[in-house]
Amino acid sequence: MELDLLAKYNVPGPRYTSYPTVPYWQETPPDAQKWLQMVKQSPDISSEQGGISLYIHLPYCESLCTYCGCNKRITVNHQVEEPYVAAVLTEWEIYLEALETVPVIRDIHLGGGTPTFFSPKNLQFLIEGIVKHAIVHPEARFGFEAHPGNTTDEHIQTLFELGFRRISIGVQDFNEDVLKAIHRYQTYAEIDHLTAKAREIGYTSINFDLIYGLPYQSVDSIIPTIEKVIKLRPDRIAFYSYAHIPGNKAAQASFPAHALPDALTKLTIYDTGKTMLEAAGYLDIGMDHFSLPKDDLYQALHNGTLHRNFMGYTENNTRLQIGLGVSAISDCWDGFVQNEKTIEAYKAKVLRKELPILKGHELNSEDLIIRRHILNIMTVFETEWLNESQVTSEFSEVISRLRELETDGLVILEPFYLKVTEKGRSFVRNICMAFDEKLWKSRSESALFSTTV
Numbered sequence: 001m002e003l004d005l006l007a008k009y010n011v012p013g014p015r016y017t018s019y020p021t022v023p024y025w026q027e028t029p030p031d032a033q034k035w036l037q038m039v040k041q042s043p044d045i046s047s048e049q050g051g052i053s054l055y056i057h058l059p060y061c062e063s064l065c066t067y068c069g070c071n072k073r074i075t076v077n078h079q080v081e082e083p084y085v086a087a088v089l090t091e092w093e094i095y096l097e098a099l100e101t102v103p104v105i106r107d108i109h110l111g112g113g114t115p116t117f118f119s120p121k122n123l124q125f126l127i128e129g130i131v132k133h134a135i136v137h138p139e140a141r142f143g144f145e146a147h148p149g150n151t152t153d154e155h156i157q158t159l160f161e162l163g164f165r166r167i168s169i170g171v172q173d174f175n176e177d178v179l180k181a182i183h184r185y186q187t188y189a190e191i192d193h194l195t196a197k198a199r200e201i202g203y204t205s206i207n208f209d210l211i212y213g214l215p216y217q218s219v220d221s222i223i224p225t226i227e228k229v230i231k232l233r234p235d236r237i238a239f240y241s242y243a244h245i246p247g248n249k250a251a252q253a254s255f256p257a258h259a260l261p262d263a264l265t266k267l268t269i270y271d272t273g274k275t276m277l278e279a280a281g282y283l284d285i286g287m288d289h290f291s292l293p294k295d296d297l298y299q300a301l302h303n304g305t306l307h308r309n310f311m312g313y314t315e316n317n318t319r320l321q322i323g324l325g326v327s328a329i330s331d332c333w334d335g336f337v338q339n340e341k342t343i344e345a346y347k348a349k350v351l352r353k354e355l356p357i358l359k360g361h362e363l364n365s366e367d368l369i370i371r372r373h374i375l376n377i378m379t380v381f382e383t384e385w386l387n388e389s390q391v392t393s394e395f396s397e398v399i400s401r402l403r404e405l406e407t408d409g410l411v412i413l414e415p416f417y418l419k420v421t422e423k424g425r426s427f428v429r430n431i432c433m434a435f436d437e438k439l440w441k442s443r444s445e446s447a448l449f450s451t452t453v
Contacts, residue, residue, distance in 0.1 A: 002423075003264065003267055003268065003271065005408060005410075005423075005427070006267040006270075006271070006426070007263065007264065007267060008408075009427050009430045010263060010267065011430070013429045013430060013433050013439075014429065014432075014433070014436070014439070015287070015429065016287075016308070016374055016378055016428075016429060016432050017308065017309060017310045017311075017312065018309075018310060018329075018331065018336060018371075019367065019370055019371040019374045019375070019436070020361060020363075020367055020371075020438050021436075021438075021439075022329075022338070024361075024438040024439070024442065025336065025359055025360060025361035026360075026361050026362070029337055029357060029358075029359045029360030029361065030335055030337060030357075030360050030362050031357070032354060032355040032357055034362075035330075035332075035335070035337050035355065035357060035360065036095075036098040036355070038332045038334055038335050038362070039095070039098070039099070039320065039322070039330075039332050040098065040099060040100070041332075041334075042319055042320040042332050042333070043319075044104075044318060044319050044320050045099060045101055045103050045104070045320060046101045046102060046103060046104055046135075050104070050106070050318060050319065050320075051103075051104040051105060051106030051107075051137045051140075051316075051318055052103050052104065052105060052106060052107075052318055052320045052321065052322060053106055053107035053108075053109070053309070053311070053314075053316065053318045053320070053321040053322070054105060054107065054108045054109070054130065054321075054322055054323075054324060055109050055111060055310065055311055055321060055322070055323045055324070055328055055329070056088060056108065056109070056110050056111070056126070056130075056323075056324045056325050056328070057071070057111055057112065057113065057323065057324070057325035057326055057327055057328040057339075058084075058110055058111070058112045058113050058114070058115045058117065058118055058325065059071055059072050059073050059084075059112060059113035059325070059326050059327070059343065060072070060073050060074075060075055060080060060081075060084070060112070060113050060114060060117040060118070061073070061074055061075075061112070061113055061114045061117060061147075062074070062075070062076050062114070062117060062150065063183060063185065064183055064251055065172075065182055065183050065184050066181075066182050066183045066251040066252060066254050066255070067172070067182040067184075067211065067214060067215075067242060067251075067252065068249070068251070069243055069245065069248075069249050070111075070112065070113065071113070071326065071327040071341055072112065072113045072114075073113070073343055078117075078119070081117075081118050081119060081122045082122060083347070084325075084343070084347075085118070085122055085125060085126045085129075087325075087346065087347050087350045087351070088126065088324050088325050089126065089129040089130070090350050090351070090353070091324050091325070091350050091355070091356065092129070092130060092324055094350075094353060094354075094355055095322060096133055096134075102133065102134060102135055103134045103135070104134070104135045104136075104137050105130075105131065105134050105135065105136050105137060105140055106137045106139075106140055106141070106316050106318050107140065107141050107142070107143075107311075107314065107316050107318060108127070108130065108140070108142045108143075108163075108164075109142075109143050109144070109311050110123075110143070110144035110145065111144075111145050111311070112145055114145075114147045114150065115144050115145055115146070116144075116146050116147055116150050116151040116152075116155050117147075117150065120152070120154045120155050120157075120158035120159075121158075123155070123158065123159060123162075124158055124162060127142075127159075127162045127163075128162070136163065140163065141165065141166060141296075141314075141315075141316060142159075142162070142163045142164040142165065142166065143164060143165075143166030143167065143168060143205070144159060144164055144166070144167060144168070145168045145170060145209075146167050146168065146169050146170065146194065147170055147186070148169060148170065148171070148186040148187075148190040148191045148194050149185050149186040149190060151169075151194055153197055156194070156197060156198055156201055156203070157201060160201050160202060160203065164203075165202070165203055165204045165205065166203065166204070166205040166206075166207070167194075167198050167203050167205075167206055167207070168207040168208075168209060168238075169191060169194060169195065169206065169207065169208055169209065169234070170209050171186075171191055171208045171209060171210055171229070172184055172209065172210060172211045172214070173210065173211065173214060173217065173221075173222075173225050174188055174191075174224065174225040174228050174229075175216070175217065175221045175224070175225060177216045177221075178214050178215065178216050178217050178221065181214070181215040181216050181255065181259060182214060182215065188228060191232065192232060195232050195234065204235075205235045205236065205295060205296065205297075206234045206235050206236075207234055207235065207236045207237065207238060208229055208232070208234040208236075208237050208238070209238045209240065210225070210229065210237060210238065210239045210240065210273070211239075211240050211241070211242050212239060212240070212241060212242065212266065212269045212270045212273060213241055213242035213244070213260070213261060213266040213269065213270075214242050214260075215255045215256075215259035215260055216259050217261055217269060218261065218265065218269070219265065219268050219269055219272050222269045222272055222273050223272065223276070225273075226272075226273050226276045226277065227276075229277075230276070230277070230280045233292075235291060235292055235294070235295040236285075236289065236290065236291035236292070236295050236297050237277060237282060237289070237290045237291070238288055238289055238290075238312070239270070239273055239274070239277070239288055239289075239290065240288050241266075241270070241288070244260065274290075274426075277290050278290075281293070283298055284425055284426075285297055285298060285301055285306070285313060286301070286306070286308075286313060286378060286379070286381070286425065286428060287378065287428050287429060289312070289313050296315045297313060297314075297315060299315070300314075300315035301379075301380075304380055305317060306379040306380065307375075307379060308375060308378045308379055309321055309331060310323070310329045310331060313379075319332070319333045320332050320333070323338075323339060324339075325339065325346070326339060326340060326341065326342065326343050326346040326356075327339055327340070327341045327346075333363075334362065334363050334368070335360060335361060335362040335363055336360050336361050337355075337357045337358075337359070337360035338357070338358050338359050338360060339356045339357065339358060340356045340357075340358045341358060345358075366392050366393070366437070369389075369390060369391065369392055370392060370435050370436065370437060372390075373385075373435050374432045374435055374436070377418070377420060377428060377431055377432050377435075378428055378432065381419065381420035381424075381425065381428070382417070382418060382419040382420065383417075383418050384416055384417045384418070385416050385417075386416055392437060394437060397440070398434055398435050398437075399413070401433075401434040401440075402418065402431075402434045405424070405427070405430065405431055405434065409421055409423050409424070410423060410424030410427050410430075410431060411424055411431060418431075
């Protein structure tokens with residue numbers, strides 16, 4: 001890969017799990033009544049051709065990983081588990097009462113925090129409570145995030161029996177100096193065991209999360225890390241850029257400035273890892289993601305059915321995603337809402353039988369046009385516009401911004417059509433930014449987003 005291009009386009013930009021991105025949501029969110037009305041209008045709720053996705057945020061962790069940008073609560077008090085599960089199930093009951101139909105569940109994803117902070121017994125109580133008054137789609141896909149340091153054989157066996165077939169293991173790095181700096185306590189042996197046990201039990205998709213740009217990480221150190229990953233052979237890999245935003249995440253300020261790789265080193269770390277993964281048979285799915293050809297994620301890309309939402313890339317294109325738990329985000333295609341970000345505020349509203357909405361956004365006609373183009377670029381690497389109803393009033397400026405990307409060989413522009421080149425796939429965030437009218441009108445992205453590489 002051309003490092004000069006990586007350096008040129010390594011600018012602050014969104015990850016585009018939504019459009020508009022969260023910083024540009026409207027000041028007044030849809031209230032609970034309006035939001036439920038929008039949800040009920042989704043045609044996929046009880047359709048076996050559609051179905052809904054559920055994201056459940058489980059925020060607790062026993063120790064603080066200092067790189068982490070997630071919404072979490074650090075505690076070793078496991079008495080918090082049952083009251084939190086009860087609150088999540090109460091929130092789900094509010095939705096069930098409003099829907100007035102039995103929903104079809106297409107996806108469940110447990111994120112965090114650390115989902116395996118919760119005991120297998122409490123996770124079982126949670127999932128059984130979720131599916132009790134719903135229909136589980138015959139092709140449903142259930143997945144969870146696992147910390148190697150506290151995910152037990154009982155966790156993965158219990159979740160398998162509940163229908164989970166996907167596990168995402170938070171590897172981040174194998175280098176001991178890097179792990180010590182980010183306060184991440186896990187061993188290769190634990191990850192090896194967890195991977196082998198999941199395969200033995202019958203999990204069909206194992207993902208490793210890796211991060212590049214961490215403190216004390218170098219080109220020399222990433223090579224043995226990637227070699228270990230290749231040896232363990234997960235089905236898919238997310239190779240994320242570390243987002244250093246100490247102004248928003250205080251724990252990140254614990255790193256001395258000299259510990260972080262400079263921009264060129266970070267880019268070289270990424271390029272080295274990507275080259276090694278591709279040489280080992282992994283295919284570039286899109287931003288940050290790689291998979292083996294047999295994995296469903298690659299098959300979805302090949303078939304043109306790949307989708308992207310707040311959980312990242314998925315092979316199920318469900319238009320309705322309901323987020324349960326503190327800070328969880330919901331998406332009904334025409335709008336978004338995010339739950340309260342503190343556990344106390346979240347519980348207080350839920351216990352009053354109120355949806356715990358903190359903020360949100362109802363998409364207007366221009367938002368919907370831009371959202372479609374950005375989603376197309378992120379998932380099928382092309383988009384088209386055939387008439388005025390498929391472009392915005394300032395579309396000429398979009399084309400003007402795309403011209404430089406075309407000159408650099410990242411996109412092919414034809415009348416009414418854009419295609420991302422193979423070289424351009426590493427720059428999909430930058431290509432999407434050309435369409436992002438809210439970002440260009442604001443021009444404050446440097447304070448809001450991490451760099452694109």
